[in-house]
Amino acid sequence: MTKTIAFHLQKGGVGKTTISGTLACQSALAGVPTLLVDLDPQGNASSWFLSETPHWELADVVQGKCYVDDAIVPVTGIPNLFILPTFGIGGTLKLYSETKLADEPFVIQDLIQEFKGKFEHVILxxxxxxxRLEKSALIASDEVITPMTPEAFSLDGLEIFIDELAKLKKNFRSPIVHKKVVINSYDERIKQHRDIYKSAKKGNFRIYQIPVDPVFRKSQELKIAPQLYRVKGKGLKDRTLKAFELMEKEIWS
Ligand SMILES: Nc1ncnc2c1ncn2[C@@H]1O[C@H](COP(=O)(O)OP(=O)(O)OP(=O)(O)O)[C@@H](O)[C@H]1O
Ligand SMILES: [Mg+2]
Known part of the structure; x- marks a missing residue:
């Protein structure tokens, strides 16, 4: 069965792309056919995993310019990982979401139907x-997981997101589940981080913690899976690996 997970918080720079991309690699490296859908007009996930600009992008698919199978590309060097890309330059997805998406809020939901039977894990x-674009992606997802950084503005952002998601669920009759939070760049030794963890915990969330890990940035520069990055025998921190192993185990079950 296909499960679709979105990683979202409306706040920028909290690790949405880093966490969704790394989890997609974790799943693919475990042998599961996995699709990463780049729904961000910035195209960060695509530039992370693709060395060349592909012929088609997500915006072409939703506008009927090509078939979805024409636009999905395999990621070189990571078996089982595929990406439905967005080109950061050109702004086609942004233009589409500003001009046409209002009339077709279920376009992403319809698109995800086409992945059934082809991919077990779909990550947005x-x-x-x-x-509009984020809302249409959320109503297409089975679950949304919120990445946040251990700071007060992220916590405010989480509260706003909970409120907005409740409205979205009601307005679109969406059964989307929101029970998990990832605190990114977490350091147990810092009191402020522990306080943020405690506050987030009050929302009854299952919380995962990811430490600051320079391998993420390096793997994004080198366009490889963080799990495959090695310099002088060193790769991701043990704590980072453990967090993703745990997420991989719990998120898809
Ligand atoms: N745990 C981490 N340790 C070190 N660097 C990290 C970590 N998580 C993310 N980063 C770095 O922080 C930057 C922002 O991360 P990322 O692009 O994943 O955030 P985002 O939420 O997707 O941003 P946007 O809102 O623009 O889409 C990137 O350079 C990334 O490499
Ligand atoms: Mg991003």
């Missing part, structure tokens, strides 16, 4: 904000 990387 969204852009910051909570506009």
């Amino acid at each position: 990387d969204l852009s910051p904000g909570l506009g």
Whole structure:
């Protein structure tokens, strides 16, 4: 059965792309056919995993310019990982979401139906904000997981997101589940981080913690899976690996 997960908080730079991309690699490296859908007009996930600009992008698919199978590309060097890309330059997805998406809020939901039977795990990387595109992606997802950084503004953002998601669920009759939070760049030794963890915990969330790990940035520069990055025998921190192993185990079950 196909499960679709979106990683979202309307706040920018909290690790949405890093976490969705790394989890997609984790799933693919475990042998599961996995699709990462780049729903961010910035195209960060696509530039992370693709060395060349592909012929078609997501915006072409939703506008009927090509078939979805024409636009999905395999990621070189990571078996079982595929991406439905967005080109950061050109702004086609942004233009589409500003001009046409209002008339077709279920376009992403319809698109995801086409992945059934082809991919077991589908991960959506969204852009910051909570506009039409993000809403259409959320109503297409089985679950949304919120990445946040251990700071007060992220916590405020989580509260706003909970409120907005409740409205979305009601207005679109969406059964989307929101029970998990990832605190990114977490350091147990810092009191402020522990306080943010405690506050987030009050929302009854299952919380995962990811430490600051320079391998993410390096793997994004080198266009490889963070799990495959090695310099002098060193790769991701043990704590980072453990967090993703745990997420992989719990998120898809
Ligand atoms: N745990 C981490 N340790 C070190 N660097 C990290 C970590 N998580 C993310 N980063 C870095 O922080 C930057 C922002 O991360 P990322 O692009 O994933 O955030 P985002 O939420 O997707 O941003 P946007 O809102 O623009 O889409 C990137 O350069 C990334 O490499
Ligand atoms: Mg991003």
